[in-house]
Amino acid sequence: MFLIFITLIFLVGCGEQYLYEVPIEVHIENKTGLAVDRDRLYFGTINPVRSSSSTRTVNVTNHADVTNVFVFEISGQVKEWASVNPEKVSLQPGESIGVEVSLFPTNDVVYGKYSGKLEARYS
DSSP, X not given: OXXXXXXXXXXXXXXXXXXXXXXXXXXXXXXXXXXXXSSSEEEEEEOTTTOSOEEXXXXXXXXXXXXXXXXXXXXXXXXXXXXXXXXEEEEOTTOEEXXXXXXXXXXXXXXXXXXXEEEEEEO
16 A cells, blocks of 8 residues: 655635635556655556555545534546545644555456546535
8 A cells, every 4th residue: 555645735725615726646557666746646557466455545634713513425437446544623723633544356347547536625
């Protein structure tokens, strides 16, 4: 399992709902590879026969002056074999947490390039 950290900074106003999206990219092939990008969650190449999963960690910090609730969800082509943990968290001003995004492609996933998004809703 590879672990890469990406830091997201949330600047939040009071009483409004916000959405921040982080692109996700992965290649499913008969080999395993790794790539690192700071502007997206790039999982490189996953061999579903050899690798049971791949995980990336996004560091989320509440830079607002108020407590905010963050809700995380995966969308797009990777949604069926992706998970995010935690799915919901309340952060005090200045508090941070690591949010894990994992991909678990099954053996029947067709080789190719897949994309999705980590959606972070907060208010």
